Amino acid sequence: MPLVRISLLKGKPPEYLRAIADGVHAALVETFAVPPDDRFQLIDQHEPGTFIYDPDYLGVHRTDDLVMVQIAASATRDTAAKQALYKAIVERLTRDPGLRPEDVMIAIIPNQREDWSFGHGLASYVKA
Secondary structure, three states: OOEEEEEEEOOOOHHHHHHHHHHHHHHHHHHHOOOOOOOOEEEEEEOOOOOOOOOOHHHOOOOOOOEEEEEEEEOOOOHHHHHHHHHHHHHHHHHOOOOOHHHEEEEEEEEOHHHOOOOOOOOOOOOO
16 A cells, blocks of 8 residues: 655656656565555656755765655565565666666655545545
8 A cells, every 4th residue: 555756857758757666666566565456656756956865875876867765655564574675676776767776765654554545535444
């Protein structure tokens, strides 16, 4: 049930954006046991000046090809699963669309099952 927000500078072609979205989703399926049809993603493209980052934080040199991936997901995964997800995302995005590993930033935003409503104004995972 993750909700994924992918943020990057504006100007990349649709196939580039789709490769990122597909790579992130495939990594979630592989490492977080997310069902293949559980796919909810937002891609935000920012104008220069509205996408702000430190180019060298923690000794990692970033470029304007930086992609920030924010994943809201149920707080049920352990540290090992999260580390596997980070690795799988970077491996996939370096293959296609060809990002540098330094240009992939990932943040997981944990939440509880009752924090999700997939429609009808109901807490979808709460038993009545």
